[in-house]
Amino acid sequence: MSAVPGSTSTALLTDRYELTMVAAALADGTAQRRCVFEVFARRLPNGRRYGVVAGIGRLLEALADFRFAAAELDQLTGVVDAATLDWLSAYRFRGDVDGYPEGELYFPGSPILTVTGTFADTVMLETLVLSVLNHDSAVASAAARMVTAAGSRPLIEMGSRRTHEASAVAAARAAYLAGFEATSNLEAGRRYGIPTAGTAAHAFVLLHDDECAAFRSQVAALGSNTTLLIDTYDIRRGIENAIAVAGTELGSIRIDSGDLGVMAQQAREQLDALGALNTRIVVSGDLDEYAIAALRAEPVDFYGVGTSVVTGSGAPTAGMVYKLVEVDGRPVAKRSAAKESRGGRKAALRRHKPTGTALEEIVYPHATPPPSGPDDRVLPVPLVRGGEPVDGLPTLEQGRDRLRAALVSVPWEGLKLSHGEPAIPTTFIGRETCAP
Amino acid sequence: MSAVPGSTSTALLTDRYELTMVAAALADGTAQRRCVFEVFARRLPNGRRYGVVAGIGRLLEALADFRFAAAELDQLTGVVDAATLDWLSAYRFRGDVDGYPEGELYFPGSPILTVTGTFADTVMLETLVLSVLNHDSAVASAAARMVTAAGSRPLIEMGSRRTHEASAVAAARAAYLAGFEATSNLEAGRRYGIPTAGTAAHAFVLLHDDECAAFRSQVAALGSNTTLLIDTYDIRRGIENAIAVAGTELGSIRIDSGDLGVMAQQAREQLDALGALNTRIVVSGDLDEYAIAALRAEPVDFYGVGTSVVTGSGAPTAGMVYKLVEVDGRPVAKRSAAKESRGGRKAALRRHKPTGTALEEIVYPHATPPPSGPDDRVLPVPLVRGGEPVDGLPTLEQGRDRLRAALVSVPWEGLKLSHGEPAIPTTFIGRETCAP
Structure with missing residues (x-):
């Protein structure tokens, strides 16, 4: 998808507020703070038992084209100031991305994607990341x-x-x-x-x-x-x-x-x-x-x-959100009675029985060693380092294989078509929270 | 939306069967038969009272880019034969399009879009036409x-x-x-x-x-x-x-x-x-x-x-279909007990009370004069002639105005949010039908 005919930029597939935030943060000096954004779904839609991660490959392609050339900058005159336009003209994403590979299952709270970098680097990707993952994961x-x-x-x-x-x-x-x-x-x-x-x-x-x-x-x-x-x-x-x-x-x-x-x-x-x-x-x-x-x-x-x-x-959208969870190493979270918000960067593993049947999704602080047993599998993998996709990312065919294998591991109740609870529970350990 | 990066062609945003039909029809001589395809919705989704036509402007833009260059033809080797590839390389739509303007209301059976031309010219547009209109009309x-x-x-x-x-x-x-x-x-x-x-x-x-x-x-x-x-x-x-x-x-x-x-x-x-x-x-x-x-x-x-x-x-899709209704002047329709299929090219007008309140949608054979009274309004307008958009097509702003005016004409029950019947009935007159 090219945003501008004749251009391959994806940079305007973005909500205006991301750029006004960048402008304000560049002006006040917070734009360079180290941030961690996490993508997760608070719940599975429609009483589903599991979700399927899809769109990672498309997202990485779109990320490479997230650049502001003249056609894009023209549109932003009047939205942000001249200093921000300058900054945008040189922008390319230089941060890191980790995430669940395509074809992996996810459950409520699974840290499906983690984007790290400066605030300005990372906040701008919210709409593009969510558009791709919410659509593709809903279909998959x-x-x-x-x-x-x-x-x-x-x-x-x-x-x-x-x-x-x-x-x-x-x-x-x-x-x-x-x-x-x-x-x-x-x-x-x-x-x-x-x-x-x-x-x-x-x-x-x-x-x-x-x-x-x-x-x-x-x-x-x-x-x-x-x-x-x-x-x-x-x-x-x-x-x-x-x-x-x-x-x-x-x-x-x-x-x-x-x-x-x-x-x-x-x-x-x-x-x-x-x-x-x-x-x-x-x-x-x-x-x-x-x-x-x-x-x-x-x-x-x-x-x-x-x-x-x-x-x-x-369920035409997967309902994933892109939330700031860490600033300069400090966990942050919106305070909310209704929505579960957990600060701090997280990782996750899936615990299995020795037979291979999945038991639970364990979400734990990224900074601590995984509480891992012999039948556990750590789920996020490196996807981008310093703005560049890592070598050897899974192909679409490998994603198919991954999902096929993952579905075999789901407890049989989890494959029922009827509405119900997630196939396995999500357990949050050692969590930092700002919830009341 | 460009199908091929660096290309602006929309020609591969198409289902394979449209091209295999063209190949077979080119080989047997029926590709040049004069055809009329009609877009309509059998019902409104979710107990809605009216639908809003949207996407016509986008469709006409996409139609102008519906051309097969090398990047597209390469993909079609093995799908169709060499004679068809040759024919596609010279293809551009040369037919006519009439339709409800953007912002107009529609009801079950309204002939929202009519595409006329040779079979080969018109059959290929099915997927593109429906993708654009089904998405945009659902949102509008x-x-x-x-x-x-x-x-x-x-x-x-x-x-x-x-x-x-x-x-x-x-x-x-x-x-x-x-x-x-x-x-x-x-x-x-x-x-x-x-x-x-x-x-x-x-x-x-x-x-x-x-x-x-x-x-x-x-x-x-x-x-x-x-x-x-x-x-x-x-x-x-x-x-x-x-x-x-x-x-x-x-x-x-x-x-x-x-x-x-x-x-x-x-x-x-x-x-x-x-x-x-x-x-x-x-x-x-x-x-x-x-x-x-x-x-x-x-x-x-x-x-x-x-x-x-x-x-x-x-209702993420409007459920519109693209149906062949006429071949060389002969009405055609699939025989079906469950689905209403009416052969023959149709037009439509909306009947109003002298006060301006809409009374009914009247769908009548295109070849007959409109059964028109003083407070009636014929709905379809010319959009494309000989493959070229007609002059003076409504702008997006004019579409906004049209919808605002059209909603004023809806009987008050028709603006209720609750599920129910269409705001006005659709009456088919003088219809040719192949239904049993």
């Missing part, structure tokens, strides 16, 4: 539940049309991280190497003089291993036409309407009776994790998921 | 309810951090269209000329040795007309400190936590007692249309709204 958290609900059956993300055109690309990435097999979105394919999928819409059938003409055209262009959409007019007749045109080696049929469970059963019986034993069944149309789970016993081979995955299935 | 539809709930008090959009970083810019635009006064998002200021707002976060207070030092610094940098955030430690003490530092000419205080109604009352009494009669009160923190309405009787001067507006307040 919903998508992971769908992957669990689908069991071993593959899912295709096809929700681009239901979200902002740039969110769509990021949503495809987050869904893939969570275990989806492919996306309909071509830019996600280009930018992230995600497999793309899709063959035809109802419009293609309607364009032609009849369904058989459309099917013949599609098979001629895409081969008999294609997926034919068979519910434009009549599903039973559509399947007959599909096999008549493509033969029993037809790759798949897609059903996009009706009671998908009943339709899938009837379609399977009909395909088998026609000898198309290997023709697979793709279902799509208003699927969410619950609808996917409800189709477990039906002869479905692929799920196409749109609206629900790109909008976080009822 | 929620934002308009908040504006109504706030009465004459101004609203500031500050939700960038709760949505994808590019969605944030579009959301600020949609909220402004709906009547918000300002946004926190600097890129929305640069790109669309929307007023930006914001002064300081809790982090700024925590950075300093005490609250007074922070307030002094902010007033020195931003003047005494600034907004001081007074709830970091103790609201009563915060207000004392604010007036002590800034004097009774302090512009505003902001309260971001607690029971905002009670806090606003106490703050008003305290400010008045301190002689700060003109110091205004800004409230923020998890506000949605219902919370805003609940504060009507309280001494609040500004509302800052975040999560709820950028996520459409429970």
Whole structure:
């Protein structure tokens, strides 16, 4: 995402108050104080049992482009003073970032990202950090539940049309991280190497003089291993036409309407009776994790998921916040009766049983050694040092693997789709607090 | 939004199946058939009474950049054949677009956008059209309810951090269209000329040795007309400190936590007692249309709204679809028991009482003269002719005015926040249908 056409800067994807704070802090000398900001979620949305960290890779790319050139500085005249404009023109982030790697689970209070540096260096990143992590984690958290609900059956993300055109690309990435097999979105394919999928819409059938003409055209262009959409007019007749045109080696049929469970059963019986034993069944149309789970016993081979995955299935934002927790080594926190605020930089580890099942998330002061046992795993990893990404950051594929492994470690109750408590509790130890 | 860094093309913000359909249609000769696609919503989300059309301006900009250069074509090798790649390299949209202008209300079945041209020309735009309109209209539809709930008090959009970083810019635009006064998002200021707002976060207070030092610094940098955030430690003490530092000419205080109604009352009494009669009160923190309405009787001067507006307040997508309704003059529609599908190109007018109150949305065949009375208004306007935007398209400011006027015309029940039926019914006349 470029903020200015022709520019690749991400620096104006920022709330105005971050720059007015920088201006005031530069003027009063506090801008150089050493600060630690922490990203965490106070709760999981919608009675979810776990969250999935996503967007770290995108954030690091956006961070590299967080620079103020003339196009950006022009816009800031009148927002901040000349001295601040000068300072911004030379700005690049020189601090450190630590965080949970993509694909890791998180729970309420998990210190998902820690940004350290001067106040001026770190305060400006609030909006960009939160925009990326809140969006991508919301999508990945919903998508992971769908992957669990689908069991071993593959899912295709096809929700681009239901979200902002740039969110769509990021949503495809987050869904893939969570275990989806492919996306309909071509830019996600280009930018992230995600497999793309899709063959035809109802419009293609309607364009032609009849369904058989459309099917013949599609098979001629895409081969008999294609997926034919068979519910434009009549599903039973559509399947007959599909096999008549493509033969029993037809790759798949897609059903996009009706009671998908009943339709899938009837379609399977009909395909088998026609000898198309290997023709697979793709279902799509208003699927969410619950609808996917409800189709477990039906002869479905692929799920196409749109609206629900790109909008976080009822939780379109992860609700993470970016809070100042330390200034020049001194813990700080807003005083609040309603919101839990814990000062001081923190780290976290996940405690497991010897069998590998997760037991609890332990959040502890960063300055103390981890209270670590043999089956514990420290969660944050270095991501940026002195403004530069560290070497060997996990790839998107490694994030997929990480999540797959992490979900295996969740206690079985934690994989239930129903609303409830987090899968494991978060324990805060040795905490410094300013809460009353 | 540029799909490829360094490129301004929007052509890959597209689902793969649109291009495979083009490839098959180019091969079989149907690609040149004259098609009409229509955008409409089958229902309003969440029991809403009306929807607000938003995103038309953004869509026309994105359409101008919908071109396939080398970076895009490279990605499509293996997706479509060489003949299609050739065709795409010369592609630009040459069709026509008509639609409801931004800021117009819509109802179930309203023909919000009509795209005409060859099949190949028009089918490729499905994802881009829907991404833009579904996102922006969802935000504007929620934002308009908040504006109504706030009465004459101004609203500031500050939700960038709760949505994808590019969605944030579009959301600020949609909220402004709906009547918000300002946004926190600097890129929305640069790109669309929307007023930006914001002064300081809790982090700024925590950075300093005490609250007074922070307030002094902010007033020195931003003047005494600034907004001081007074709830970091103790609201009563915060207000004392604010007036002590800034004097009774302090512009505003902001309260971001607690029971905002009670806090606003106490703050008003305290400010008045301190002689700060003109110091205004800004409230923020998890506000949605219902919370805003609940504060009507309280001494609040500004509302800052975040999560709820950028996520459409429970309806993050408008659910619009892009359907082929006509091929070479022949009405077409998918046959479906559950979904209403009406073939044939349509237009619409809104019928009003002589007093100006809207009575019904009348959707009629485009080929017939509008069944128009003296108080009717035909809704779609020409937007694109032969691929080029028409002259004199409405500005964002004109869209704001249009919505303001349109909301005045809504029957009073239609402005209720509670769930219910659309404010006016949609009547389909002389319709061609393929439904059973």
